[in-house]
Amino acid sequence: MIYIETERLKLRDYKQQDLEVFKHMNVDPEVRKYFSDMMSFKRSEMALWHMQKEIEATGLGLYAVEEKASGEFIGFIGVQYMEATPDYSMDIMPCYEIGWRLIQQAWGKGYATEGAQAVLDYVRPRIDLPLYSFTSVNNEASMNVMEKIGLKRIKTFKHPLIDPRHPMNLQVLYKDVSQ
Numbered sequence: 330m331i332y333i334e335t336e337r338l339k340l341r342d343y344k345q346q347d348l349e350v351f352k353h354m355n356v357d358p359e360v361r362k363y364f365s366d367m368m369s370f371k372r373s374e375m376a377l378w379h380m381q382k383e384i385e386a387t388g389l390g391l392y393a394v395e396e397k398a399s400g401e402f403i404g405f406i407g408v409q410y411m412e413a414t415p416d417y418s419m420d421i422m423p424c425y426e427i428g429w430r431l432i433q434q435a436w437g438k439g440y441a442t443e444g445a446q447a448v449l450d451y452v453r454p455r456i457d458l459p460l461y462s463f464t465s466v467n468n469e470a471s472m473n474v475m476e477k478i479g480l481k482r483i484k485t486f487k488h489p490l491i492d493p494r495h496p497m498n499l500q501v502l503y504k505d506v507s508q
Contacts, residue, residue, distance in 0.1 A: 332384075332392055335447045338440060340392035340406060343381040347393055347402040351377050354404060354432050363465040365497045380405065389452060391428065394444055396435065404431035406444035408452050408460065419486075421502070425452070425460045429474070441474045449478055449505065460505040465497045475503040 333340040343351075354360050355368035355376075368376065384390035384407075391407035406429040413422045427448060429441045452460070462480055464471040476482075480503035487499060 332388070333444075333447045333451050334397075335443050337397050338406075338444050338447070339395040339397060340444060340447065341395060342384060343377055343393045344402070348374060348377055350402050350432065351404075354430065357433060359433055360430065363468040363471070363497060365492070380409075383409070389425075389455060392448070394429075394431065394435075394440070396440070403435040403440065405429065406431075406441065407448055408456075410458075421459065421461055424458050425456055427452075427460055427462045427478075427480075427505075429471075436470075441471075442477045445474055446478045453505075453507070462503045463500045466499045466501050467496075472501060472503075479507060480504060481506045 331339050331341045352368075352370045352373040355373045356370070358367075361367050380391045384392065387410075389408055389410070391405045391409055393402055394404050394406050395401065396403050408425045408427050411419075411422050411424050411426050413419070427445060429445055431440060449460075461483075462471075462475050463486075464475075466485055472482075483502045483504050485499060485501050487493060
């Protein structure tokens with residue numbers, strides 16, 4: 330099913346043929362540059378089908394992104410519901426997080442901004458919780474997308490799931506203040 334369409338993108342359900350690209354995207358050192366680890370092929374497969382189940386259950390999630398011109402899967406853009414658990418808690422929870430991850434070949438074309446703006450427009454009337462986005466303080470590309478879609482920088486924080494000694498532990502938090 331297609332949930333959102335933009336001029337150049339389709340945000341849709343995942344397909345089996347997306348899996349190989351997804352797995353390789355998650356072991357690309359440049360794509361994972363601002364994450365604390367790489368994702369194994371098995372972990373990627375589990376993540377992809379988990380994301381699909383969330384979309385099926387709620388209509389909201391981290392949607393597969395297809396480039397209209399080529400018909401190729403290029404990553405994901407969407408939202409995920411976040412709530413505190415015994416292992417993971419942040420003072421902003423419960424909330425939604427907007428995020429994206431695209432293959433390198435899709436970078437620099439404005440796809441993340443185009444898709445993220447469309448996701449914001451789609452989810453705002455469908456959610457009643459705050460919406461945030463966060464990334465490593467070093468990830469200027471993602472921070473630029475956050476600012477282009479109108480999110481406001483709130484603070485920096487230490488991510489509770491990342492080793493305090495890891496360089497990606499320090500994160501920056503943005504919030505959708507239009508709600």
